[in-house]
Amino acid sequence: MAKKQLRIGLIGYGFMGRAHSNAFAQVGHFFPSEHEIVLQAVCGRDAAAAQAFADKWGYKSIETDWKKLIAREDIDVIDIATPNNLHAEQAIAAAKAGKMILCEKPLALNGKEAEKMVAAIKKAGVANMVWYNYRRCPAVTLAKELIDSGKLGKVFHYRANFLQDWTISPELPQGGTGLWRLDAKVSGSGVTGDLLAHCIDTALWLNGGIKNVSAMTETFIKERKHTLTGKVEKVSIDDACAFLCRFNNGSLGLFESTRYARGHKALYTFEINGEHMSLKWDLHDLHRLQIFDHADEGRERGWKSVHVSDGDHPYCGKWWVPGLQLGYEHSFVHAVVEFIKGLETGVGAKPDFKDGLATDYVVDAVLASGKTGKWVKVKQAK
């Protein structure tokens, strides 16, 4: 039987453009389905660079204006891999054109913008997914399965960190290519929307909704030269953020993120402590899940490090043989697997735009609390 084509129109060919293109290229080799991914077009503002990307990754054509890409009839899925300030406009236009949408995280600059995106996909009735890829690391999915099985019992604590060190130099400029993350007009916020958004999405998935938050934020370097204007300008992002929260299930949460933790490049860790079992995960060792099971015989009880690579571990049976570990890029392949599965079951893929909105609401509350120093209630996505 002929496969149903999913003709992709990718916007943005930076870091995530490459991660997505790699996933699109791999998925059919390892996870056969009724669908076939076709790399139809890539869009970027620089025609020569877009063409070079198309040649390298196998896209059939290019566009230099994303509106033209969205208007094309030979595109089924718009994949948004652009800076955060473009997500809303591009996704709403894609929904109006009846396209399916894959959108990078954070869904939008803030909850208000994300609400408009959710309304647009609801009205259009189009399939949608947000690329919170860490859900799709097999060890993280295994954690979800253990939590859902009830093995942890009542959950008391959830804590997560996302630590980096790349903005410590005051000489680093802000804004423009590669550095738009330091300009809140483009990024929405600093580490809260960029890094903590990942931690928040995983936490909402594993441990349910967050009721309220109390945060502190800091901007260590107050002024930087702006790449686009050439002038020294006020820094508008949060360089670091720590927050406490209460989850709806009664557990307590503790989150921290910074780009000033010398020595850490991308240390995303989370730990969840239940009545019977605790779980720990670390992005630097992403193929392992640490498990402490209080039901183990007393003298042998202790933390065990499970190498998540066996045939019955999530996604792993489709890859190599047990013992051969998977890495960062596979999380994106698995996200595409989920998107296709969502189409084929008719249930839709997770995390969807509504889940992206839920994370944006938490980000909004954290930033508001960071400003006032007061506890802030988190708006719940309906």
Ligand SMILES: NC(=O)c1ccc[n+]([C@@H]2O[C@H](COP(=O)([O-])OP(=O)(O)OC[C@H]3O[C@@H](n4cnc5c(N)ncnc54)[C@H](O)[C@@H]3O)[C@@H](O)[C@H]2O)c1
């Ligand atoms: N899921 C993850 O783990 C993860 C990791 C990194 C980035 N992200 C997210 O992915 C998105 C992109 O981040 P990145 O690191 O790939 O950024 P990047 O700067 O590497 O790439 C952005 C791309 O968008 C293009 N672009 C900018 N304006 C455009 C326009 N008007 N029309 C067409 N193309 C345009 C740029 O030319 C570039 O190719 C962001 O939302 C970011 O938060 C997610």
